Amino acid sequence: MYGSPLSSNARKILLLGSGELGKEVVLEAQRLGVETIAVDRYDHAPAMQVAHRSYTIDMLDGAAIRRIIEQERPDFIVPEIEAIATETLQELEKEGHRVIPTARAARLTMDREGIRRLAAETLELPTAPYRFADTLDELLQAAGELGYPCVIKPIMSSSGKGQSVCRSEAELEACWNYAMEGGRAKKQRIIVEGFITFESEITLLTVRSVSGTSFCPPIGHVQKDGDYIESWQPHEMTAQQIGEAEEMAQRITDELGGYGIYGVELFITKDGVLFSEISPRPHDTGMVTMATQDLSEFALHVRAILAFPIPAIRLLTPGASHTLKADRETSSFRIGGIEEALSVPNTQIRVFGKPETKVGRRMAVALSSAADIGQARESARIAAEALYIEYDN
Numbered sequence: 001m002y003g004s005p006l007s008s009n010a011r012k013i014l015l016l017g018s019g020e021l022g023k024e025v026v027l028e029a030q031r032l033g034v035e036t037i038a039v040d041r042y043d044h045a046p047a048m049q050v051a052h053r054s055y056t057i058d059m060l061d062g063a064a065i066r067r068i069i070e071q072e073r074p075d076f077i078v079p080e081i082e083a084i085a086t087e088t089l090q091e092l093e094k095e096g097h098r099v100i101p102t103a104r105a106a107r108l109t110m111d112r113e114g115i116r117r118l119a120a121e122t123l124e125l126p127t128a129p130y131r132f133a134d135t136l137d138e139l140l141q142a143a144g145e146l147g148y149p150c151v152i153k154p155i156m157s158s159s160g161k162g163q164s165v166c167r168s169e170a171e172l173e174a175c176w177n178y179a180m181e182g183g184r185a186k187k188q189r190i191i192v193e194g195f196i197t198f199e200s201e202i203t204l205l206t207v208r209s210v211s212g213t214s215f216c217p218p219i220g221h222v223q224k225d226g227d228y229i230e231s232w233q234p235h236e237m238t239a240q241q242i243g244e245a246e247e248m249a250q251r252i253t254d255e256l257g258g259y260g261i262y263g264v265e266l267f268i269t270k271d272g273v274l275f276s277e278i279s280p281r282p283h284d285t286g287m288v289t290m291a292t293q294d295l296s297e298f299a300l301h302v303r304a305i306l307a308f309p310i311p312a313i314r315l316l317t318p319g320a321s322h323t324l325k326a327d328r329e330t331s332s333f334r335i336g337g338i339e340e341a342l343s344v345p346n347t348q349i350r351v352f353g354k355p356e357t358k359v360g361r362r363m364a365v366a367l368s369s370a371a372d373i374g375q376a377r378e379s380a381r382i383a384a385e386a387l388y389i390e391y392d393n
């Protein structure tokens with residue numbers, strides 16, 4: 001039971017991070033009459049454009065986060081990105097604030113070391129072999145032990161930023177420098193992983209709610225330079241692979257707890273399923289659910305957060321998503337080709353409304369449904385390729 005937004009009885013959700021995923025969370029929350037507050041590091045972020053209010057702060061500044069939480073007193077604090085002052089979230093939770101799904105889940109998944117050690121060492125889930133390194137010398141040693149090719153990632157980064165595949169010792173220094181530039185935080189630490197030759201990779205969206213744990217049908221995806229290009233649902237898997245995937249997702253989400261949606265990233269290999277990483281929030285590859293499910297991953301997240309029931313999740317049709325990315329940095333640009341994209345049958349687009357382009361920045365996505373995955377992928381690709389960015393400078 002709650003009152004209208006902007007009244008003293010309102011139920012309030014405060015998002016920490018206001019990108020394209022948060023924008024959809026805000027819209028779903030508003031459908032249920034919830035008041036929404038969007039916070040991010042820059043003005044006019046996508047979710048800010050649709051929320052009731054917004055704040056621009058350094059997301060790694062704990063004092064700034066605390067100030068806003070104490071002023072707003074939201075019912076739910078909903079992290080939307082990894083790089084947040086998560087120690088402050090842990091303190092706030094101890095003081096009685098609700099963090100989604102939990103402050104510990106936000107803390108552990110913020111850095112690759114926390115979540116990898118929990119998954120591989122505490123829960124003993126199978127993962128790629130890995131090492132951590134703080135210096136180029138340590139990286140040399142780690143890569144020597146794992147062999148080439150190996151994958152190098154800053155421990156604090158997302159969407160492939162600072163990530164590279166290193167094919168020989170001669171490339172190590174360049175990979176190290178790339179990781180130092182790409183990490184979101186000032187920490188210098190990196191993870192090095194053995195390169196996995198997978199057959200496919202999936203996101204298993206897993207929702208923890210008052211109704212228990214529910215799984216969405218698996219989402220297959222293709223990544224380039226560590227960032228997603230296209231995704232589709234359902235991804236074809238054997239009963240055994242689905243069983244292994246759901247068991248891993250159940251174990252790690254039980255351990256992390258709370259209410260909300262998780263994106264469990266898994267590699268499907270000839271020898272079984274490997275755990276890769278997990279987001280305690282909606283997943284970028286899960287945008288496809290806006291075209292395929294009765295309740296999208298965003299609607300599911302909001303229902304779970306508010307402790308409303310999720311009796312069932314229905315897949316209505318096969319579908320696919322395909323991204324539009326920028327290839328230059330500017331704040332003066334226009335997105336064209338929308339008419340062409342929308343003339344593809346059973347296709348929608350989402351234009352995120354980000355105020356600036358950057359090289360590789362995701363600006364929009366095409367979503368298509370079809371009778372089969374092949375056709376859905378083809379439609380989404382044609383629509384996304386019809387879109388273009390015209391830069392004024």
Ligand SMILES: Nc1ncnc2c1ncn2[C@@H]1O[C@H](COP(=O)(O)OP(=O)(O)OP(=O)(O)O)[C@@H](O)[C@H]1O
Nearest residue numbers: 128151157158159160161193194195196223226227
């Ligand atoms: N050990 C590995 N072997 C082979 N490919 C890998 C490995 N690690 C990562 N990749 C590839 O790089 C992609 C991105 O890696 P990862 O998910 O760890 O990065 P990320 O920056 O957290 O991405 P996001 O935030 O988009 O989930 C993976 O989806 C996979 O395609």
Ligand SMILES: NCC(=O)N[C@@H]1O[C@H](COP(=O)([O-])[O-])[C@@H](O)[C@H]1O
Nearest residue numbers: 017018019020021022158159284361
């Ligand atoms: N893989 C995680 C992911 O896709 N997160 C989404 O991207 C935004 C950041 O985009 P930006 O870097 O373009 O500002 C985040 O706010 C979130 O919506």
Ligand SMILES: [Mg+2]
Nearest residue numbers: 159265276277
């Ligand atoms: Mg990932």
